[in-house]
Structure formats: structure tokens, C-alpha cells
Amino acid sequence: MLVTGATRGIGRALVDTLAEGGHVVAGCGRSTELVDALAARHPAPHAFRAVDVSDARAVADWAAALADDGFVPDLLVANAALMNDLAPLWEVPADEFDRVLAVNVGGVANLVRAFVPRMIAAGRGTVVTLSSGWGRSTSPEVGPYCTTKHAVEGFSGSLAQELPRGLACVCLSPGVVDTDMLRKCLPDTASACDGPEAWAARNTSRLLALGPADNGKSLSFT
Secondary structure, three states: EEEEOOHHHHHHHHHHHHHHHHOOOOOEEOHHHHHHHHHHOOOOEEEEEEOOOOOOOHHHHHHHHHHHOOOOOOOOEEEEOOOOOOOHHHOOOHHHHHHHHHHHHHHHHHHHHHHHHHHHHHHHHEEEEEEEEHHHOOOOOOOHHHHHHHHHHHHHHHHHHHOOOOOOEEEEOOOOEEEEEEHHHHHHHHHHOHHHHHHHHHHHHHHHHHHHOOOOOEOOOO
């Protein structure tokens, strides 16, 4: 199992639930300190590395290192994402917009480029790309994030059509979960929602059940 954005929120909760369920998990995050803490909690055979998914070379090197150790994911959860600071689109600085695009869209593309050929060679595997309700609707002041999640939906649909038999790509909206990201944009709403641990407890088995019969689906878990 491979999870990006593994040091916080839904990603961290998934790592804990998967590892505690007996699955071997690889994960990444941008913070070396948080990655080290995760590795201390879940030592080998689990594997964690500080990787910025927007860096294509870093993702490729990570995939190669894992493959050298015999690790090819059966389930790849492309979870890493950023939220923009709330603002009308014309007030969002270009570098901030570019950074959100680079992580939320470019990061998914980098993962597919690095890992999917190995999954194809193995003849199995499911890619789950994390979308959002804002990948299927829009709201003011979160335009960059909406843009990226709509892009992830389209990207995932194309990937699903390109994958050979035996593999799958599913685009998943996790619903409204009390994470740091949600608190950034909906502080009044977030605290009334379940946290990522409760979400992972409910939904990890559903993620593990996804497979070729679900290829091309755009799903919502709550």
C-alpha cells in the first residue's frame, strides 16, 4: 500500500489503519521531522520518505528505491494536496496558484508516471486519486483548489481508459472531514465533522475492496 501526504490528516490515518491491519505501507510527506516520527511509529517493513510529490525526479527516485526493495503498490492512494489561502481568484498570487497546481495536479501525474508502469508490469493494482466535493462543484475563494480537483477528476477518467485489464483508477471524494486543510477554509464547519481517524476506520476496508470492476468510477465516501 502506498499513501502520499502520509504525515497528516486522512493520509496519516490511512497509514495507521493499514499498518495495524497487517499491510505493508510506504508513504511520503514533505516534512522530514514528521516522516521520521511516522517511521518510528511504523518501522520496517514499512517505508517512509520525505518527498515533495511536485518534484518529478524525487518521486521517480522514490519509486525506483522501493522497486529495488521489491515494493510495487497494490493500492496507490494519491492523497497529498494543498489548499490555497482564501481569496478571490484575482487576488491569488501567481506563485501560490502555481504551487497548488504543482502539488495537487502535477503530483498526481508524477506518481502515475513513476509507479503505474511497474504496476502494469506486475499485472495488478488500483490507483485512487483523492478528489473533493470541490472537484464536482465550486465555491468562492477556493478557486485554485477547485481548479485542481476538477483537473484530478478529468485526469483520472483518462487514466482509467488507458489502463490495461487487471488495473483500475478510481477518483474518490472523501466527503467532509475535520482536517487542518478543512479548518483553513471552513473553520466553523470542520469541528462539527468526524476526524480522519474515524473516516479511516469506516472506509479503509472499502478502499481495499476497490479493483478492476470499479475502474473509471468517481466515488464518494462519507
